[in-house]
Amino acid sequence: MSEPKKERPVVPDGQTKYVKTRQMQANEKGFVGYETIWKEFQKEVPYETPKKP
Numbered sequence: 001m002s003e004p005k006k007e008r009p010v011v012p013d014g015q016t017k018y019v020k021t022r023q024m025q026a027n028e029k030g031f032v033g034y035e036t037i038w039k040e041f042q043k044e045v046p047y048e049t050p051k052k053p
Contacts, residue, residue: 008032 008030014021020037027033 008026011023013023018039018041020039022035022037024033024035
């Protein structure tokens with residue numbers, strides 16, 4: 001049996017309407033993570049006190 005490869009293939013950035021993912025560099029253990037960047041899809045409006053009747 002052959003041992004697993006230490007190098008990981010480079011994955012291109014993934015992009016959709018609201019999220020973008022990028023491959024991060026491998027750490028000392030060989031773990032390759034992914035950075036996730038979310039775009040806002042809801043607008044936050046500051047709260048206003050309602051009028052008194």
